[in-house]
Amino acid sequence: MQDLCCDLDTREHIETFIDRFYARVLEDPQLAPIFLDVAQIDLDVHLPHIKDYWCKLLLGEQGYRRHTMNIHRALHAQRALERADFERWLTLFHDTLDRHYAGPYTEKAHRIAAAIAENMQKTLPS
Numbered sequence: 001m002q003d004l005c006c007d008l009d010t011r012e013h014i015e016t017f018i019d020r021f022y023a024r025v026l027e028d029p030q031l032a033p034i035f036l037d038v039a040q041i042d043l044d045v046h047l048p049h050i051k052d053y054w055c056k057l058l059l060g061e062q063g064y065r066r067h068t069m070n071i072h073r074a075l076h077a078q079r080a081l082e083r084a085d086f087e088r089w090l091t092l093f094h095d096t097l098d099r100h101y102a103g104p105y106t107e108k109a110h111r112i113a114a115a116i117a118e119n120m121q122k123t124l125p126s
């Protein structure tokens with residue numbers, strides 16, 4: 001089910017991508033409870049952070065200045081983030097990109113997400 005739109009080369013495209021990715025995460029039986037029940041995220045606060053984060057990684061914008069690793073460490077202490085959770089997160093991330101986006105910025109997003117997920121898993125205590 002491909003509906004190609006564009007590359008992730010502007011804030012507008014990145015924001016739409018994050019909305020699409022989170023629509024899937026928050027409907028996913030494995031991941032949704034971690035966001036909604038454990039972390040109890042407020043989407044109006046959380047989504048702007050995530051959008052700024054990806055605008056920093058892909059476009060070099062400087063808006064995001066928070067410590068992502070510490071936030072996941074605190075989450076992991078409440079509810080262990082397992083290998084299967086990372087695999088599911090990455091599957092939804094890659095698949096949402098494949099459905100709608102293509103180009104060098106999109107390729108970079110695929111690569112960065114995989115590398116950060118790998119690094120996060122290694123860094124979190126087992």
Ligand code: HEM
Pocket residue numbers: 031034035039041046049050053066067068071072075081082085086087089112113116117120
């Ligand atoms: C098992 C996989 C993952 C799960 C279940 C997960 C879950 C979460 C949750 C529940 C929050 C909100 C925490 C809070 O506000 O207390 C969060 C924040 C965040 N996550 Fe993840 N995450 C995962 C992997 C990743 C990866 C691989 C990345 C980066 C590529 C990432 C990037 C972020 C960012 C940027 C934030 C926002 C932190 C902030 O408030 O500034 N996450 N994550």
